[in-house]
Amino acid sequence: MNSPVLIPYQSIITIDRSSNVSVYMQISNQLINAIQRGFLPFGTKLPGTRTLSILLEVHRNTIVSVYEELLAQGWIEIFPNKGTFVIGNEQKNASIIQTSGQNNLENYPKQAGFSFKTSNILDNPFEHSACEYIFNDGIPDIRLTQVDQYSGIYSSILKRKAHKIGQYNYDGSEFFKEHLSEYLNLSRGLPISKNNLLITRSTEMSIYIVSEILLSPGDIVLVGELSYFSVNMIFQRTGVNIRTVSIDEEGISVEEVRKICKKQKIRMLYLTPHHHYPTTVTLSAKRRLELLNLSQEYGFIILEDDYDYDFHYDKSPILPLASADTKGMVIYIGSFGKLLAPGFRTGFIVAPENLMAEMRKYLGIIDRQGDILMEHVLGEMIAEGEISRYLKKSLKIYKERRDHFASLLEQHLNEYIDFKIPSGGLAFWAEWKTPVNLMKLSKKCSQNNLFIPKTLLYQDRNRTAMRLGFGNFTCNEMEKSVEILSENVKSILNGDNK
Incomplete structure (x- = not known):
């Protein structure tokens, strides 16, 4: 058995007196870490409580608590009149210590010990800077948001709905969906009910769910010649073939879409019709109707992303394609509360009920908990007219x-x-x-x-x-x-x- 004197406990254990974690738990966790990594192999005799307390400059009772914790977790065993020993598998610990070398216990592994798939498709395209x-x-501009007012509503609901907060509910707040469906009906001409809504965390999450359910490797997806890079990344991740279509002053070229449809089977057309990203061009009313007719004729899905529908200044916005869809060919996605502080925003999907049922299954896997409280806040802001006023x-x-x-x-x-x-x-x-x-x-x-x-x-x-x-x-x-x-x-x- 190893002599406790030969082990440099002062270098193995570092105590942070300013930490919120108690000293005895800091020592316990670091000793467990040392055992797991093989620095304290099977059979190692640990110092007595008095000796270790002197080495680490802590009270003896602290070390007594440490050993009680290790004993309770099954890392050590104590033999009367013999001492305290590390429990474990001798061969396993021997192999660990041979490969551990002189690694510092505080260093986490820099590389995984197993192989995994990598992809440059999802490399983060966003940059940050300290520029003013x-x-x-x-x-x-989040500086325009009335955070105090939102916080007041949030706090009020938290007190009134506390009994519901602990429940998992990926279906979302029924209260919010009822008011959001009414809001979308009045503001965007969408004749929907709450059964046609799926609440998500963001537009990107909405597109990810749609892609996972509706797209397969090899499918052809049409996007604008210039399109939103994050969406393209999601499509590429799915393994589809992306084809670009030119954009002019009236939006995406319907004639090009028609020519492609005559030659190939198209699965989906992705659009930002209200203000095309990035050119800000609005898709004309005539082309909207032509695209709806084409989708019905050739059977492709229209994924309509109205990412900034609320921002219009000079005239009333043209209604979404989804408002004129009678054949169930359009999936409509957007964000709600974009004018609010980031924590008060959410995404949504509008689709026929049979597709919505499948989407809810998928959402139940990736976002089981949901955010009922925040959704209820947004529902009350709609009901009380706060959203419209703001x-x-x-x-x-x-x-x-x-x-x-x-x-x-x-x-x-x-x-x-x-x-x-x-x-x-x-x-x-x-x-x-x-x-x-x-x-x-x-x-x-x-x-x-x-x-x-x-x-x-x-x-x-x-x-x-x-x-x-x-x-x-x-x-x-x-x-x-x-x-x-x-x-x-x-x-x-x-x-x-x-």
Whole structure:
């Protein structure tokens, strides 16, 4: 048996006096870790409680509690008049200690000891920066949200509904679904009931569920020539073949879709018709009806993503394709509460009831618990008119920001870019008259406190364009951002290669 004197317990065990974890549990956990890794093999005699307390500079009663914990968990056995010994399999512990070498107990393994599948398809495309000014692809300003008011509603419901919080319910709050279905009926012309709704965490989660149920490897999915990168990643993960269709001032080309359908079997068409991502173009009413007719004729699914339907400024928005679908060919997805703080948002899917039943099965696997409390908060905000009031107030602010951003682009970048003022949404699509190296421009702007993520840059042999979100900026912030952008554009075009 090993002598306890030869084992460097001071290096094996580190005590953090500021930790919320009790000292005796810190010591217990680290001793268990040492046993598991073979640093304290089978049969090792541990020091007496007095000796170990002196070595670790703790009270003897602490070590007594440590040994009681190890004994209770079955890691040691105590023999009267002999001492305390590590329990375990001698051969197993011997093999562990041979491979353990001199590893520090505090180091977690850097690599898995088994093989697994890897994929670069799902590599995180999002970047982060410490710059003061940051362009995004059209995200609301959370500083405008009335968090105190939402928190009050949340707290009130928490007190009234406490008995229901502990229940798993992936079907979601019936109260919320009833009010959301009414809200979508009134605001988007969707003649649905709560039975046609599936509540999800986000738009991406909605698309993932749809893809897992409806798509198979080798299926053909049509998307816009430029499309939302996260959605494309989800489709690629499913193993489908993605085909692109051109976009013009009226939206996706129906004629191209028709030509493809005549040659190949199409499984799905993905659309962002209200404001196409990233170009912000609205799909015309005529093309919406043509696409519905094509889907019925050739049997392909239309996955309609209305990611920013609530953001419209100059006129009433065109109703979704789903509002005119009578044959069950359209699956409608969107987000609710996008104007609110991130924790108060949710996604949803609208589909026929038989498909919804299958989707609920899948949701029950990946999100069994749900978030009944938050959904009830959102339901009350609809019922009490808070959502409508906040939407009306916010749209006024975002319209002012849109108009101011347009005037700044006109003032500082008119000779370099072409753009149209979007009728809705929180972003502009800007195409460069003279090609400029956008990656270089992004790098130079970052050096001057303005961050432009690569996901906003669209550059190839035929196109140089950017998607620039304005919703997260105050007027002063967007003035400074456009100023920095303009100065660096001029610097590059004037031959500054730094």
